[in-house]
Amino acid sequence: MLKTLDNALELLEYFTRETPSWGVRELAKEMDMSHSIVHRILTTFESRGFLIQNDETKKYELGTKLWEYGSIIRDNLRISDVILPVMHTLSEETGESVFLTWLDDHEGICVEIAESPQRIKYAMSSVGDRTPLYAGASNKVIMAYLPKAAQEAIIDKGLKPKTGKTVIDPEKLMEDLAAIRKAGWAYSVGEYSDATFGIALPIFNKQREIVASLTLAGPEYRMPEAKVSEVLDMMRRKRDEIEACLHKLSISSVAGRRHPIS
Known part of the structure; x- marks a missing residue:
């Protein structure tokens, strides 16, 4: 049975x-x-x-x-009510699209998007999209905080390039993850989508388990290196608001399996 x-x-x-x-x-x-x-x-x-x-x-x-089941889950979690306004504010302040990606076992799921108010924007992802945790800032910042065994399991399944810049060498990927974890944030250009930047921060639950990431993404030319630190400060404030909302709602995991920080 x-x-x-x-x-x-x-x-x-x-x-x-x-x-x-x-x-x-x-x-x-x-x-x-x-x-x-x-x-x-x-x-x-x-x-x-x-x-x-x-x-x-x-x-x-x-x-x-x-x-129908997906709609029930979204209604019960009330994520949109409390988190989407924070994401929209960040999008308006930065002029770029904002994504909330949730951890589901060994994948990321895009659960919310606040689109850029600008005419040219990053719109390659849709709510419900599943993405590999080794490609792009939004995913790698989650993978960086997984236990080593989980990281190795992802690598063992095979690393397939999304673009010519996707890191598919296991040793280089592990080096990237260690650097991301040390810095506390991730930055990528063209790893998941050509000519697109991504800046991502990890999101933890009350138990300090990695559950999601907050990502700012847009055309590469709109994010010069000198602007990154300013944007990162704005993102950290909004990330803290989102974490506070999740803790208040006692949400530990929206999608699937949680992973404690090793």
Whole structure:
């Protein structure tokens, strides 16, 4: 029974932004699982509204039931009510987009965005996007505070470049993470998206576990090195406000597994 449940939950994880739809045979091949078992799981999820089958392609896609659950979580956590105004203020003060990225096991999830008021802005991420923890300031500042075993597990899964500047050498990545942790913040240019800068700060819960990051991002040309320290001071004040909000709401983890600081 538990094995069946595990298979079913693993199957759902294959429905991502990159691969939002699957046919029975291609998914069975991808999962190295029996065609009949995959078909049975898919039809069960479909009957419950977790998946739908496209009438034209006959492929399966995520259903509205999952969207309903996501809405319930957001409503219960009240993150938007207390944190988004702080992010909007920071965006207005700096003129850049602000992102809140949450830790979910070995990935980051974008849970809130305050878009830049400027015409040219960084808009490559959307709420709900999952990103690897080794690419870009918003992710690496989280990875830097994970236990070494968790960092090694991420590296062992493989480091795939998002751009030509993504650090995919394990030794260099570990050096970067150590430097980020020592500094207490992360800065990157073009690691996740070409010609885009990212400045990120870690966010901790009451137990001093790393749970998220606050990131400022925009076109590279708008963030000269001389401006970074000024912006960083503004970000620290807003980060402290966000942490205070989370502590007041007694939120320890919005997404998934928490990690104590090693």
